[in-house]
Amino acid sequence: MAAADTSPILPGRTLGILGGGQLGAMFAMAARRMGYRVEAISDIADCPAARHCDRLHVGDYGDPAFLARAAAGLDVATFEFENIPAEAGRSLAAAVPVRPAADVLFTTQDRAREKAFLTQHGFACAPYRVVHSREDLHAAVADLGLPAVLKTAAFGYDGKGQMRLTRPEDVDTAWATLGAGPDGPRELVLEGWIDFDCEISVVAARGLDGEIAAFAPTRNAHAHHILDVSSVPAELPQPVLSAATLVAGNILTALGVVGVACVEFFVTKDGAVLVNEIAPRTHNSGHLTIEACDTSQFEQQVRAVCGLPLGSTRQRRPAAMANLLGDVWANGEPDWAAALGVPGVSLHLYGKSEPRPGRKMGHLTALADTGDEAIRRVTRARDLTRRG
């Protein structure tokens, strides 16, 4: 086999991004600023990346001929979304380097495979059982106890495909809701409930040469299972932050990631860090790096997949990010001018036309002298957008 080509892909060349959402749009903005061409590959024509890339290929991720046509003009391809068949990544890889490799997508897009990977490599996570039947679920509940969380193994995100079980009567209902799919039983994972102190995440990059560069851990607050506010500093003891950073780097190395990935953690009341999820791409909790760090997570993704030196992840200022979900539009177009009147606030809108409740439409970032002040600013700015 020929040795893999490790020469850097330099500005002027063409980067492909699988997926056309806001993460792809922000990747495209960073890459084009650096002088690259960007082509996005999506199954939706009117997607956020459409306005920011040089070319958009619209087709079916399951169609190898479409993927081969899309790959023809690319020098490298990466992902912005993990609910793409890993096979699509493998098809592309026949024509162009895919970073991270499709195998990374394969492991992390399925909770059962991801948990098996974590356990095999000794990374601590919540106790879990893989469930294929109603009987399995009863046995898993008997093993792990209640409360517990039942999750579909595949294609879940932002709390979709999840149920919290608190009473024995919930077990059959949960199986009927999540397990009994129209095409036969779905694979599920039951997780023991973690009574965590807080949630944090680490966005990190790994270069072609194996070098790791991690951003400071962000503290994440969720509302209705969807990320609501992320902030840095995470206001936790240094040993906890160092442990999370080390685990994140070790996970990227064990997976062989070339690119950016995010590791989400539960921090327990006694300061242990348990891995919740791995996303093999940039992450919502890393958006504040755009304003707050020497290098944004999107520029870092460009550098990593192009085989360039990774940028400095230094945090220049405390920062907080608040998501703007479709709910903010409940009483009409939000009052952006009012939000932008709050000092240190920046607005990012993704260009999505339909503000459905729970849909990520944009975000606000605030910089300040302290993390608390950044959180106050960003939540105040978001409150001010709401009319009525």
Ligand code: AMP
């Ligand atoms: P996930 O999609 O797995 O990231 O879950 C979404 C959110 O649900 C997490 O960020 C937590 O706030 C909550 N959650 C998920 N799993 C558990 C668990 N095992 N124990 C406690 N909370 C959980």
